[in-house]
Amino acid sequence: GDILSQGDIFGTVYENSLFSEHSILVPPKCKGRVTYVAPAGSYNIHEEVLELELDGKRTKYSMSHKWPVRQPRPIVEKLAGDVPLITGQRVLDAMFPSILGGTCAIPGAFGCGKTCISQALSKHSNSEVIIYVGCGERGNEMAEVLEEFPALTTIKNGKEVSIMQRTSLVANTSNMPVAAREASIYTGITLAEYFRDMGRNVSMMADSTSRWAEALREISGRLAEMPGDSGYPAYLATKLAQFYERAGKVTCLGSPERKGSITIVGAVSPPGGDFADPVTTSTLSIVQVFWGLDKKLAQKKHFPSVNWTISTSNYERQLDKYFNENYDKEFSSLRQRIKEILHEEVELNEIVQLVGKDSLSEDQKLTLEIANIIKGEFLQQNAFSEHDFTCPL
Structure with missing residues (x-):
């Protein structure tokens, strides 16, 4: 006798150990008073498991439903x-x-x-x-x-x-x-x-x-x-x-x-x-x-x-607050500093190509070295290494 409307979950199916609960939803644009719900058991996707009544008209629903792919599904x-x-x-x-x-x-x-x-x-x-x-x-x-x-x-x-x-x-x-x-x-x-x-x-x-x-x-x-x-x-x-x-x-x-x-x-x-x-x-x-x-x-x-x-x-x-609270309070400022070093390296490389590395100051040479370390050790990643194919923050 309960009233169900679009998007309500009226059952669950065990899918597998990683995706344990597959929820069964009332299809969009459907609602009514429940007149029948199938008891717990094994069903295929075509068997009727729910019956709703609206304005004297009864409609049966299975575990699957159809939706046109070019039309977005409704949300709140x-x-x-x-x-x-x-x-x-x-x-x-x-x-x-x-x-x-x-x-x-x-x-x-x-x-x-x-x-x-x-x-x-x-x-x-x-x-x-x-x-x-x-x-x-x-x-x-x-x-x-x-x-x-x-x-x-x-x-x-x-x-x-x-x-x-x-x-x-x-x-x-x-x-x-x-x-x-x-x-x-x-x-x-x-x-x-x-x-x-x-x-x-x-x-x-x-x-x-x-x-x-x-x-x-x-x-x-x-x-x-x-x-x-x-x-x-x-x-x-x-x-x-x-x-x-x-x-x-x-x-x-x-x-x-x-x-x-x-x-x-x-x-x-x-x-x-x-x-x-x-x-x-x-x-x-x-x-x-x-x-x-x-x-x-x-x-x-x-x-x-x-x-x-x-x-x-x-x-x-948008994410600065999340990173600063959950990882490191200086996360966003460190990221900004890395970007500055990498952009500075691009400018210094142009000078090096024109007049050579010897014309740079010690600070500028150090910037180039730090940029090489960032590129080689941090930004580069080996997808085929069992230690480096994925990296947590």
Whole structure:
């Protein structure tokens, strides 16, 4: 006889040891008085487990429900994020942090390590659910993910469990139909919203949004629409904004009251590594965190090849209080000092190339040495070392 409305949790299912409770929700835009609830037991996703009555009309519900992927799922309100997304990569966590519920872009040329960073986030981040969308990339990359992820473990209640238990993969490789490639990113974000509505912190990796934009261009061309810059449709920026807008920390619908978040990390593959590409420029005007990868750093075998002179994060001030309270009260001032040293090193290197190192003062030589130590020992990280592949703050 209880009244249930959209988003209410009316049951739970045991999923696995890492993702223990899968909440069963009343679908959006549905409500009514309970006339039947299935007793505890084993059911499949098609069997009816709930019946609601509204205005004399009875509707039966199973454990699953459908939702159009291009339409955002309803929420109560958006909240400001205040907890960082811990990635396990020192250069990202310490220098250019994101929040749970943030939007990040990783632009970089071929071979800079975009996929490595995306996979590192999937493996080691502090999110509870990972959605990995392989959109238009090589089939080998998805095969790598399927091969490596089950072997990776995390500790839960003193036991080692595979991180595959918290991961959903949406595979849409470059040899699949164009329409499917365009829909794959929407599918991924809708799955993320479903888990967010349970009160979970979700991370979604889109690898890569450039291939998605190319699919939009192909479909737009076949529909004979007016092309914009580089042949992309004129509404490219709008579509990207609609996608990234679905990220954020929110208060979920229904009872009990809960909060969830979606963090979107989009890899961008500009042709030839040119950041003036329409997809890259549109993305950078929308996202709050920019982790720019540098081909020169990658050629020097400096990984992650995040260029500290062009990368930015708009969440630094938002997170200063959290870092200063939970890690070190001088955390933000130390980060600022590191950035100053690295920027000073760029200027000094120009002088060295013109007139040689001997023309520098002792203080300036010391600055160069300190900058080299910061770059080599702190910003660089070996993804294949068992001691250094992930690093706690």
